Amino acid sequence: xxxxxxxxxxxxxxxAPDDDTVPNDNGVSTNADVPNNxxxxxxxxxxxxxxxxxxEPQVVTLDTDGSRQVAYAEYGxxxxxxxxxxxxxxxxxxxxxxxxxxxxxxxxxxxAPDRPGYGLSSPRPDRTVRDTAAVVETVLEDGGVDTADLLxxxxxxxxxxxxxxxxxxxxxxxxVVAGAVPPSLRTTTPFVQRLLGRLARTAPWLLRRxxxxxxxxxxxxxxxxxxxYTDTVxxxxxPDAGPSVFGLRAVDESDGESHTRTAKRTEVESRPGPxxxxxxxxxxxxxxxxxxxxxxxxxxxxxxxxxxxxxQGVVTEFRHAVTxxxxxxxxxxxxVTLWHGDRDGxxxxxGPRQLAARLPNARLRVVEGADHLRTLLxxxxxxxxxxxA
Numbered sequence: 001x002x003x004x005x006x007x008x009x010x011x012x013x014x015x016a017p018d019d020d021t022v023p024n025d026n027g028v029s030t031n032a033d034v035p036n037n038x039x040x041x042x043x044x045x046x047x048x049x050x051x052x053x054x055x056e057p058q059v060v061t062l063d064t065d066g067s068r069q070v071a072y073a074e075y076g077x078x079x080x081x082x083x084x085x086x087x088x089x090x091x092x093x094x095x096x097x098x099x100x101x102x103x104x105x106x107x108x109x110x111x112a113p114d115r116p117g118y119g120l121s122s123p124r125p126d127r128t129v130r131d132t133a134a135v136v137e138t139v140l141e142d143g144g145v146d147t148a149d150l151l152x153x154x155x156x157x158x159x160x161x162x163x164x165x166x167x168x169x170x171x172x173x174x175x176v177v178a179g180a181v182p183p184s185l186r187t188t189t190p191f192v193q194r195l196l197g198r199l200a201r202t203a204p205w206l207l208r209r210x211x212x213x214x215x216x217x218x219x220x221x222x223x224x225x226x227x228x229y230t231d232t233v234x235x236x237x238x239p240d241a242g243p244s245v246f247g248l249r250a251v252d253e254s255d256g257e258s259h260t261r262t263a264k265r266t267e268v269e270s271r272p273g274p275x276x277x278x279x280x281x282x283x284x285x286x287x288x289x290x291x292x293x294x295x296x297x298x299x300x301x302x303x304x305x306x307x308x309x310x311x312q313g314v315v316t317e318f319r320h321a322v323t324x325x326x327x328x329x330x331x332x333x334x335x336v337t338l339w340h341g342d343r344d345g346x347x348x349x350x351g352p353r354q355l356a357a358r359l360p361n362a363r364l365r366v367v368e369g370a371d372h373l374r375t376l377l378x379x380x381x382x383x384x385x386x387x388x389a
Contacts, residue, residue: 059093061120062142071120072113072139076103082148083384084136085112089155089180089317090211090306092119097298098376099151102384110384111148113139115159117313118306125312129325133162140170150174150334151383153376154346155317157181158325161359165331174336175383178344178375181351182325185358188348197322200315207318208311215307222300229299229346229373230292295377329358336362339379341370 061071073093075085080103087095096112103110113135114121124131136159140148149172152160157179164171183189199207218225307314336359340352349366356364367378 059120060142062138064138068116068122068124069120070113070116070122070135070138072111072142074143075100075110075112076106076108078109080107080109082109082111082140082143082145084139084148084150085110086136086150086152086156086160087112087115087118087302087306088153089321090118090303090314091153091155092302092305094119094305095153095298095302097301098295099380099384102380106384108384109143110151111139111143111145114306115156115313115317117310117316120309121313123310123312123316125316127316129158129162129320129327130166132320133159133166133327135159136163137167137170146170147172151177152179153177154372155180155321158320158327161329161332161336162325162327164334164336165327168333171334174332174334175339175379176336177339177379177383178341178347178372179338179352179355180321180347181355182329183322184324185351185354186348187350187354190345190348193321193346196318200318201322204315207315211307211311211314215304218300218304222296225300225303226292226296226373229376230371292373292377295373299373329355330360332359333361337383338362338364339367339375339383340364341367341372341375341378343369343371344375346372 057073057075059071059073061069063069071093073096075096076099083103085096085099087093093112093114096110099108099110102108115132115135116122116124116127121135136150140146147170150160150163152175154177157176160174160176160179164174196207199210214225336356338352338356340347340349342349352364356362367375370378
């Protein structure tokens with residue numbers, strides 16, 4: 001998950017009142033209930049909203065119960081192998097744009113929903129981790145998909161793993177990139193993460209204002225938002241072992257393996273270790289890594305979209321981060337690959353090592369020399385398959 005800068009201007013909340021509605025440019029709250037459309041087919045109302053950003057695909061909004069909506073975007077190819085992408089915390093469907101080129105080349109249909117309280121999806125303050133995971137099934141039903149692989153970044157981790165446990169017949173494999181771990185498995189928690197979790201529980205109004213200040217900053221300095229995810233926004237990144245290849249547009253295609261995907265030219269070295277590190281592999285060699293400056297506009301747009309209409313998603317999910325996940329890890333039968341950088345300051349790697357040891361069918365792949373964001377960029381060609389195993 002990201003770390004919202006604690007020194008953001010908390011006095012500027014973009015004019016948002018404490019009830020978590022954010023006015024749009026016309027002064028009209030966009031957090032209103034969505035009216036039911038009796039003319040929509042079946043039991044779910046569907047609308048296709050055009051966007052003002054030419055880089056974003058068409059967005060589908062679903063009226064799920066007459067008062068709440070769930071939105072998702074599609075990237076890649078419409079007839080490709082389905083993969084559901086779960087963004088970070090905070091985040092939105094727009095982060096899926098990082099996978100657009102890889103998805104098209106690999107013939108993958110990437111479905112990227114906004115979780116409740118982010119982007120165009122209605123807030124649901126009382127939702128649990130299990131409730132949130134059900135969004136995956138909602139998107140699959142609307143997309144006409146029987147089964148799909150899951151791909152989660154950062155704070156999307158608990159919802160992907162819970163969805164795999166809840167809907168085993170609908171989930172193939174799970175890739176978790178720079179993913180959060182349950183509180184019980186953390187040996188260390190960065191200060192900012194502890195602070196945000198405490199604010200979510202005890203002073204949610206202050207957390208909303210903090211997020212508002214960060215959104216204000218994102219409009220003026222996108223690099224400041226990107227700095228939440230990476231040690232540096234320059235392009236000088238060389239993994240500890242093996243060469244890297246820069247450029248998000250030059251994407252390796254992927255080979256199918258028994259239960260996971262790896263980039264064609266990625267060398268994977270298995271190293272024996274104690275039981276808690278069993279299954280750990282270190283990804284070295286020619287993993288293709290995007291320049292952070294290439295990803296900056298998408299990452300900043302993702303943050304702005306995440307909190308444009310509501311900040312409740314941030315509050316709810318930082319509560320989840322400190323109160324535990326309502327899922328049994330032993331119930332996750334799907335093959336899981338955890339991709340994690342050994343320099344990730346947002347989610348220190350000891351936690352993912354513990355998580356990999358407790359999942360029934362998991363492996364950890366360590367991206368050497370990578371922080372939070374650079375792990376995501378390095379994993380892009382590896383987690384988008386050319387065929388579903």
